[in-house]
Amino acid sequence: MTKILMVCLGNICRSPLAHGILESKLNTSQFYIDSAGTAAYHVGHQPDRRSIKVAKNNNIDISHQTARQFKASDFDRFDYIYAMDSSNYTNIISLARNNSDIGKVKLFLEENPNISNKNVPDPYYGDMSDFEYVFDLIENTSIIIAKRLLEE
Numbered sequence: 001m002t003k004i005l006m007v008c009l010g011n012i013c014r015s016p017l018a019h020g021i022l023e024s025k026l027n028t029s030q031f032y033i034d035s036a037g038t039a040a041y042h043v044g045h046q047p048d049r050r051s052i053k054v055a056k057n058n059n060i061d062i063s064h065q066t067a068r069q070f071k072a073s074d075f076d077r078f079d080y081i082y083a084m085d086s087s088n089y090t091n092i093i094s095l096a097r098n099n100s101d102i103g104k105v106k107l108f109l110e111e112n113p114n115i116s117n118k119n120v121p122d123p124y125y126g127d128m129s130d131f132e133y134v135f136d137l138i139e140n141t142s143i144i145i146a147k148r149l150l151e152e
Contacts, residue, residue, distance in 0.1 A: 002149065003032045005074055006108070007092060008084040011037030011067035013131070014120050015084060016047035018108060018138045020055050020062035025146035034078075036070040038091035043067055048124065054131040058139070075101040082108040085119035111148070112141040 006018035015035035023033040037043075045067045046052065055062045072095045074081065081104045083089035089107055096102045109118040120137055123130035 001030060001032055002080070003034070003078045004080045004082065005070075005078040006033070006035040006082050006084070007038060007070050007088055008035075008120075009037055009039050009088060009122065010042045010124070011035055011069070012042045012045060012048045013051050013122060013124050014134060014138070016062045016065045016067075017051050017055060017135055018082065018084065018120075018142065019065060020060045021135070021138050022142045022145060024060050025142055026149065031149065035065065036068050036074065038070050038088050040069045043069055048131075050123070050128060050131045054128070054135045058135060070095070072097060072101075075104060078104065081105045082111075084108055085122070109137070109141055111145050115141070 004022065006015040006022070008015040015037065019033050019035035026033070047062050047065055052063050070092060075096065081092060083092055083105060086107065089105060092105050093102060107118045108120060109115050120134060121130070123134045
């Protein structure tokens, strides 16, 4: 089974969306998708209500997810670790124990050649339109990732 981890700062906006969207595109008997945050601000909480709403508007239910913090043992558990932005990428890499760990980490938008800015913007301080924009960005990139994974 291929295991994929989505990581943002608090694990309530971007990574839960990426978790739910990619999971909706892959067979869960072959792929395990999870999400985490580099900070512990929201551990144990549901995703942001706006992330839940934008996902639900697109027929994806992320309301069952619970925020957790990224830890070094995640390098052992996951094959691919996707950071939502360069700050989170740096935080993840700082916990890497070796080159094998580092090799598992990528910026999520690196998978999308059509996007020049490789940081998924954090919609937390924005409004619903920011969450819709982030959903579309993640959706389009998840299609590319799912296609590549299914071809492997």
